[in-house]
Amino acid sequence: MNKPPDPAASAATLRGAVDLGALSAQREAQQRAASAPPPPPGVVIDVTTENFEKAVIEQSMTVPVVVDLWATWCGPCKTLSPILEMLAGAYGGRFVLAKIDVDAEQQIAAAFQVQSIPTVIAVVKGQPVPLFQGALPEAQVRSYLDQLMKAAEEMGVNGRVGAADEPESDEPVEEPLDPRFVAAFDAIEAGDWAQAEAEYAKLLNDSPADADAKAGVLLAQLMQRVESPAEVGDAFTLELAAADLDAGGGDWAGAFARLVELVRASAGDERNVARQRLLDFFELAGDDPAVQPARIALASALF
Structure with missing residues (x-):
C-alpha cells in the first residue's frame, strides 16, 4: 500500500501541496464551454x-x-x-x-x-x-x-476571420457564466467551499440528473476535506486522506490506485466507504484516461 501522508501536517501545508483551484477552474471552464x-x-x-x-x-x-x-x-x-x-x-x-x-x-x-x-x-x-x-x-x-x-x-498579422458583418474589437468577449452556477462560483471565488456545496446541492435537488451539479457537490466536498483535514490516526483514514490529496492535485491515477487497494484490503463499512469514494472520484475525473483501467481494477478488487 502507498505511504500515507503525515497526520501532523498542518492545513496550511496541505493547501500548499494541492492546487485548490485547479479542479474547480477546470469544471467551471467546461461548463462555460458547454454553454458558449x-x-x-x-x-x-x-x-x-x-x-x-x-x-x-x-x-x-x-x-x-x-x-x-x-x-x-x-x-x-x-x-x-x-x-x-x-x-x-x-x-x-x-x-x-x-x-x-x-x-x-x-x-x-x-x-x-x-x-x-x-x-x-x-x-x-x-x-x-x-x-x-x-x-x-x-x-x-x-x-x-x-x-x-x-x-x-x-509582425503585421492582424486580420480577422468570420467577422465581415461585425464591428471590430480588440478585446475578447467574455462569455457569460451559466446563471445556474453563478452563486456556486461566487462561493468558490470567496473560498467558501461549504457554501459552494450548498449551492450545488440546491441545483442537484431541483435536477437530480444534472451531472455538473453533482460534480460540483463532489468537488466542494473534496476541497473541504483537503482544506480542513480530520484528525487521523488509523491507516485506513490516512489512506483516504492521501487519496484526497492525490485527487486535489489532479493525480487521478494515484488516487484511484490508493482507493482500489483500500477496497481490496478492507471489509464491511470501510470497504463500502472506499468504494463510494472511488465512484465519486470517477464522477469528478470524467474522461480522464486513468478512469477505465481503475474501473476494471475495482471490479477485480470487489470480486
Missing part, C-alpha cells in the same frame, strides 16, 4: 495533410493560426479543446483554431516535433511559434493567446 455559442464559421477548422498548406500556412499570412494537436484517447485533450474552441469564438476571429488529430495526421505531428499532447503551437507568417503543452486553465490559455495577438500584430 458556437464560434463563427471558419474560426475552428479540422486540418489534414490535404488542406494544411492552405488552411494553416497560407492563412497564417493574414491571421494567426493556433494549432491544437490532440488525439481521441487523450483525456487532457478533452479538457483543453472545448476551452480553445470557446476562446476562438470569444476572440471574434482574431485567430483561427486548427485542430489536428495526431493519430490520423502523423506526418504533421512529426513536422511539429510533437512529444506529448495536448500541444498548442501558433503559426504566424508560416513560422511555428510554440505556445504551451498540457490542459491549462482558461485564464492561462487566455494569457498565452493575448501574448500571441500582441506578437502577431507587431
